[in-house]
Amino acid sequence: MWQLKLAGRVITTCIRTVAALYLGVRAGIAAERSIVAFHSRASRRIFLYQYKKLLRVPKRILLQIRDEMASHARRSLQGDKSSTMPMLPAYVDRLPTGSESGTFFALDLGGTNFRVRYVALEKGKDEIDTKSVQYKISKAIMTAPVEDLFDYMASKSVPFMRRFLDPKAGRPRIGFTFSFPMEQTGIASARLLRWTKGYSCPGGVGSDPVRLLKDAFARKGMEVDVPVLANDTVAVLAAGRYYHPDCRMGVILGTGTNAAYMERTARIARAELPSGTEEMAINTEWADFLGESLPTLPEDRGLDEASFNTGLQLYEKMISGMRLGEIVRRILVTLGRRGLLWGGDVPLELLVEHRIPTSLVSRLDDGRKVADARMVLTELGLNPGGCLSRNELQTVIEVCSLVGRRAARLSAAGMLAIMNLMGIDGSDGPVPDFTIAVDGGLFEKYASFRDNVGEALREVLGEEAAKRVALRHAGDGSGDGAAMLAAIAPA
Known part of the structure; x- marks a missing residue:
């Protein structure tokens, strides 16, 4: 037992x-x-800290960019071709006052959409009567022969315009917004310098957009007058002045970015200007700016090398709605390959260029919600099997925030450069009350982006001075402004 x-x-x-x-x-x-x-987690925090240092654009860097951009702009106005700020005269020597009357059309091409707009102006009325249609420009059209692009625009415009035409009124007057780098030879004539924003239509470079447009309309059986050819920023400046007499600058923050302002002709040495003209609208083409002060990342340089215009428009590539999602994607790929996201097993979907849209960046930055990040990343195939942890999702949100904030602060640096050029940034006296008219989806739809632009202006100008600078959204400014310029252009 x-x-x-x-x-x-x-x-x-x-x-x-x-x-x-x-x-x-x-x-x-x-x-x-x-x-x-x-x-x-510790490695992720350390690595993110490095990105924060490179992406934060402190006041010191803001001032360096402002000064370098302003220096390039002054050199360009004096004819220095080594400057990376083109500063192109727009041959617009006056802006609307709000007293204009008549009916006009505006055609607006400059990104992924083409708009046709009817605009009725009435003296003394703040509200204007408008009707418009908008069409997507397919990739096939963006790369087709230039005549096909303009035939497409005319074919979409003619039926819409006929609805509003008075047979007794003569030829319709069109303000044409053409948002590509061009060297203007008059208010209604220019030479296209190069395509941007994904366009590469053979036969376009060197051609006159107004001539191309008139010929396309004639092929569709309609004769038109095009008294104004304007860049979108010049049109936004005009629309801003129509509503706000103190508007001094027009800015685009959307698919691309650019700015325009009124310059004293005495300071423009690079063009033959009409005699008796005291002021001239300048299309800065600040997208082209390239300076030592720009805080670039390896991901920025990789994006540039993969673009169709390598070495050009680096400033725009760090800001524009066309690129922000791609910058975020490239940073996430870097984090993934270092084993800091997805356990080092980067999803194949993330390796597809432009897989992350800028709309996702703004959504995550504005909302800052982990549940939202999980949902949208899963929809894009970037969270296979729900593998991303809460900390990893927060990292994705933070990357979106850092990239968006940098873009906003770089945009503010450009505004400060133009203000410095005009002598209204406080360097030579008090900052006056004035308006900056801004159009574009980044500014309109991305709340954190808007807030960060304002924050950067306050840092440099000071709280009190910044209160005198009004950033106003000029919705449809690129279309309405062109019609307003057509109203004051010579017959």
Whole structure:
């Protein structure tokens, strides 16, 4: 009997020993996993800190960019072709006052959409009567022969315009907003310098957009007058002045970015200007700015190398709605390949260029919600099996925030450069009350972006001075402004 009791005690001891060993192994595995997770979080924080340093654009860098951009602009106005601020005269020597009357049309091409707009102006009325239609420009049209592009625009415009035409009124007057770099030779003539924003239509470079437009309308059976050819920023400036007499600058913050302002002709040495003209609208084409002060990342340089215009428009590539999502994607790929996201197993979907749209960047930055991040990343195939942890999702949100904030602060630096050029940034006296008219989806739809632009202006100008600078959204300014310029253009 005692042998059975002894055997029982031996078996019990063995079971307890095995159980202890098993629990010890499990505890060890759990501890190891905890350590790995801790180190992963720590590495992620350290790596993000490095990105924060490069993306934050402190006041010191803002001032450097402002000064370098303003210096390039002054050099360009004096004819220095080594400047990276083109500063193109727009041959618009006066702006609307709000007293204009008549009916006009505006055609607006400059990004992924083409708009046709009817605009009825009435003296003394703040509200204007408008009707418009908008069409997507397909990639096929964006790369088709230039005549096909203009035939497409005319084919969409003619039926819409016929609805509003008075047969007794003569040819319809069109303000044409053409938002590509062009060297203007008059208010209604120019030479296209190059395509941007994904366009590459053969036969376009070197051509006159107004001539192309008139010929396309003639092929569709309609004769038109095009008294104004304007860049979108010049049109936004005109629309801003129509509503706000103190408007001094027009800015685009959307698919691309640019700015325009009125310059004293005495300071423009690079063009033959009409005699008796005191002021001239300048299309800065600030997208082209390239300076040592720009805080670029390896991801910016990679994006530039992969673009169709390598080495050009780096400032715009760091700001525009066309690029922000791609910058975020490239940073996330870097984090993933370092094992800091997705456990180092980067989803194949993330390796597709432009897989992350800028709309996702703004949504996550504005909302800052982990649940939202999980949902949209899953929809895009970037969260396979729900593998991203809460900390990883927060990292994605933070990357969106950092990239969006940098873009906004770089935009503010450009505004400060133009203000410095005009002598209204406080350097030569008090900052006056004035308006900056802004159009574009980034400014309109991305709340955190708007807030960050304002924050940067306050940092440099000071709280009180910044209160005198009104950033006003000029919705449809690029279309309405062109029609308003057509109203004051010579017959």
